[in-house]
Amino acid sequence: MSVDAATVRRIASLARVAVTDGDVDAMVPELNNILGWIEQLSEVDTDGVAPLAAVIPNHQRLRADVVTDGGIRDKVLANAPQAEHGFFAVPKVIE
Amino acid sequence: MADITDLGVAAIRDGFRAGDFSAREVADAFNAAVTAGRALNAFIIETPDHAIAAAAAADRARGAGELLPLSGVPLGIKDLFCTAGYQTTAASNILGGFIPPYESTVTAKLFAAGAGMLGKLNMDQFAMGSSNETSAFGNVISPWRRDDGGNAPLAPGGSSGGSSAAIAARMAPAATGTDTGGSIRQPAAFTGIAGIKPTYGRCSRFGIVAFASSLDQAGAMARNVRDSAILLEAMSGFDPRDSTSLDIPVPRWEDGLSSDLKGKRIGIPKEYRVDAMPAEIDTLWQKGIEWLRDAGAEIVDVSLPHTRYALPTYYIIAPAEASSNLARYDGVRYGLRDLPDGANLQDMYAATRAKGFGPEVKRRILIGTYVLSAGFYDAYYTKAQKVRALIAQDFERAFETVDVLLTPTAPSAAFALGEKSADPLEMYLNDVFTVPASLAGLPAMSVPAGLDAKGLPLGLQIIGRPLDEQGVLNAGLAIEERAGFAARPQNWWAK
Numbered sequence: 001m002s003v004d005a006a007t008v009r010r011i012a013s014l015a016r017v018a019v020t021d022g023d024v025d026a027m028v029p030e031l032n033n034i035l036g037w038i039e040q041l042s043e044v045d046t047d048g049v050a051p052l053a054a055v056i057p058n059h060q061r062l063r064a065d066v067v068t069d070g071g072i073r074d075k076v077l078a079n080a081p082q083a084e085h086g087f088f089a090v091p092k093v094i095e
Numbered sequence: 096m097a098d099i100t101d102l103g104v105a106a107i108r109d110g111f112r113a114g115d116f117s118a119r120e121v122a123d124a125f126n127a128a129v130t131a132g133r134a135l136n137a138f139i140i141e142t143p144d145h146a147i148a149a150a151a152a153a154d155r156a157r158g159a160g161e162l163l164p165l166s167g168v169p170l171g172i173k174d175l176f177c178t179a180g181y182q183t184t185a186a187s188n189i190l191g192g193f194i195p196p197y198e199s200t201v202t203a204k205l206f207a208a209g210a211g212m213l214g215k216l217n218m219d220q221f222a223m224g225s226s227n228e229t230s231a232f233g234n235v236i237s238p239w240r241r242d243d244g245g246n247a248p249l250a251p252g253g254s255s256g257g258s259s260a261a262i263a264a265r266m267a268p269a270a271t272g273t274d275t276g277g278s279i280r281q282p283a284a285f286t287g288i289a290g291i292k293p294t295y296g297r298c299s300r301f302g303i304v305a306f307a308s309s310l311d312q313a314g315a316m317a318r319n320v321r322d323s324a325i326l327l328e329a330m331s332g333f334d335p336r337d338s339t340s341l342d343i344p345v346p347r348w349e350d351g352l353s354s355d356l357k358g359k360r361i362g363i364p365k366e367y368r369v370d371a372m373p374a375e376i377d378t379l380w381q382k383g384i385e386w387l388r389d390a391g392a393e394i395v396d397v398s399l400p401h402t403r404y405a406l407p408t409y410y411i412i413a414p415a416e417a418s419s420n421l422a423r424y425d426g427v428r429y430g431l432r433d434l435p436d437g438a439n440l441q442d443m444y445a446a447t448r449a450k451g452f453g454p455e456v457k458r459r460i461l462i463g464t465y466v467l468s469a470g471f472y473d474a475y476y477t478k479a480q481k482v483r484a485l486i487a488q489d490f491e492r493a494f495e496t497v498d499v500l501l502t503p504t505a506p507s508a509a510f511a512l513g514e515k516s517a518d519p520l521e522m523y524l525n526d527v528f529t530v531p532a533s534l535a536g537l538p539a540m541s542v543p544a545g546l547d548a549k550g551l552p553l554g555l556q557i558i559g560r561p562l563d564e565q566g567v568l569n570a571g572l573a574i575e576e577r578a579g580f581a582a583r584p585q586n587w588w589a590k
Contacts, residue, residue: 003465015418015464016425016441017457018449027461030519034462037520038407038475044482051480052487055295055309055536056561058339075196081432088427093440 002032099124100265104168104322105349107268111153111167118153118167122146122211125169128266129213134588135236137251137261138214139174140182149211156209163209165329171261171270174215175222176202176313177302181212185304186220186230189451190430199302200334201271201313208329213267216257220453221421222278222306225525227256228516229455237286237509238264238584242550247511249551252282258316259286263584269317269326273303275310276409277505277529280541283316284504284554287543287582289323289571290316294562295536296341297327299334307416308339310409310533320542320572324348327564343562351565354573357391361570362497366402367528369506376503376553379545383501383555383574390573395497399489404482405531406523411466411479412534418463421456424448458519487535494560499570502528504541504554528556538564542571543580552582 003011005024008031012019019027077083082090099121102110107121126143146169153166177183177195184190198206206212220229227235227250237251237260251260255272259282262270272279274292283290291314298313305311315326328348334340363384368377384394426432426447433446452460466475493500506527515522532539538561541554555574559567 007465008461011461011464011468013445014468015460016422016444016448017452017460018442018445027458030458031461031465033520034410034458035465038410041404041407041411041478041482044401044404044485046478046481046485049481049484051477052484053480054339055487055534056339056341058296058341060338061335061342063335072196076428078196079193079429081426081430090427091434091438091440091443 103318118150122150131589132266137257141214146211166209169211171267188231189424200299219254222254224253226250227253249509252285254278272316277526279314283541285509287552291540294538297331299337301336305420307413359392360497361392362397362500364399367502386577397493401486408479408482409530414459414463418460500558502556504556508547508551532558544578
């Protein structure tokens with residue numbers, strides 16, 4: 001499988017990364033080179049092999065359904081690029 | 096007395112306890128070395144105040160007879176670990192100026208054990224790289240130089256390149272690292288130090304900036320095996336805040352150190368003999384085999400047939416997980432925001448991420464997004480997880496007959512900065528020997544074992560069974576004792 005400029009634009013859009021025409025031109029051969037190399041996995045017979053779920057056997061734990069954190073609004077907002085009235089602020093999303 | 100900065104973790108701990116020097120003297124000596132070594136660019140920020148405060152506490156504790164395991168020992172901390180009140184960036188502009196309001200579990204454990212912090216160490220951006228050339232804060236320069244008279248700046252390895260350079264240059268006795276596909280072991284090999292990645296789940300990932308969650312493990316980097324054991328012991332342990340943390344006791348690895356390998360079987364995987372590997376690495380591997388035999392072990396040839404598929408498997412799984420983990424950097428809650436005139440929310444996300452992430456990070460996010468996208472998920476991601484299962488089975492079979500595996504750590508000595516950065520694939524191939532153990536979650540370490548023809552360090556890797564860090568450390572100790580590695584870089588950088 002190989003990617004073309006339209007595919008690179010589509011995945012960049014899915015990944016929310018703005019790209020210029022120059023970026024796309026550079027990325028097409030680069031990604032194809034990497035994807036072509038990855039392609040060698042198709043030689044491996046994986047019929048009947050279950051995909052690996054966890055490298056080291058572990059069990060999922062339960063914890064008591066109690067509040068363990070919170071009440072630290074100012075700490076949560078401390079690193080925000082823009083915070084107003086105790087909220088994260090973003091550009092208007094509804095006209 | 097020798098210069099304090101020549102001492103390792105155990106020597107500092109024991110000398111401090113014996114009253115040979117104060118913790119403050121140790122902190123002052125390393126703080127001065129950090130300042131003097133700025134030409135290496137190993138630290139993103141220096142935190143002398145933290146080291147001095149911990150030293151003051153250690154000196155008081157000694158007076159009161161209340162010493163902690165790492166009292167008096169200052170450390171370097173990779174900038175992937177969140178440190179409360181101290182900037183943490185993962186070497187990316189997208190986290191520029193981020194001051195975590197909380198502490199990672201690993202650093203909390205180290206500080207609770209009495210250690211101080213000398214600074215936050217430079218690294219490849221989001222731990223994506225093998226040469227420390229993807230940092231937004233500039234390259235780290237290895238303290239090592241080739242002895243051919245050329246002064247070409249060399250790579251300290253990556254992604255924990257600030258950690259490896261700082262330890263090799265005696266700017267820190269030890270440091271934390273993280274290893275996703277070799278990011279502790281390869282830089283350790285490149286700079287003539289030791290580094291261990293424990294079994295997946297030994298160290299909590301809480302508060303470590305995530306790259307590829309099923310692979311990321313913190314570990315210890317130091318100048319020798321004993322120091323690595325001491326540091327790893329202090330870093331490890333169950334943490335309910337990491338769902339993959341192992342709820343089992345941490346062994347006393349330092350107490351268990353023994354280089355007597357009688358009755359142990361060492362596996363030599365033939366698939367690690369790759370084309371184009373320099374003859375001197377093969378020769379060093381043979382020496383390592385002889386050293387382990389001399390320590391009493393039996394040498395057994397083993398086969399890990401899927402080894403050659405480990406790298407392409409890794410370059411599906413790691414970018415896939417990264418593309419998901421790095422979705423959180425959106426310019427809303429922390430870090431950089433780029434808001435072009437008239438931009439809507441979606442534009443802001445895309446502009447922020449385009450500006451904040453470096454080229455290698457974007458490359459991996461795009462690969463990850465592609466392999467997880469509709470219609471391709473099974474062909475790439477599911478396929479890779481199946482091959483990963485086969486790679487893990489290879490190791491399981493080998494460990495039915497052997498106790499640990501011995502391999503080279505990297506296919507070459509340190510290369511020059513810029514030498515491999517033009518071709519991503521060539522850079523990826525550097526991790527050919529370290530990635531398989533990462534995919535299987537196994538403990539593995541690199542120990543310095545010799546020098547190449549140009550006077551650069553080479554490392555040998557020991558891979559162990561799940562949870563058998565002790566077996567790995569002990570085989571490492573047997574090599575260390577026999578290799579007698581005493582080379583160190585000439586100090587050309589001190590101002």
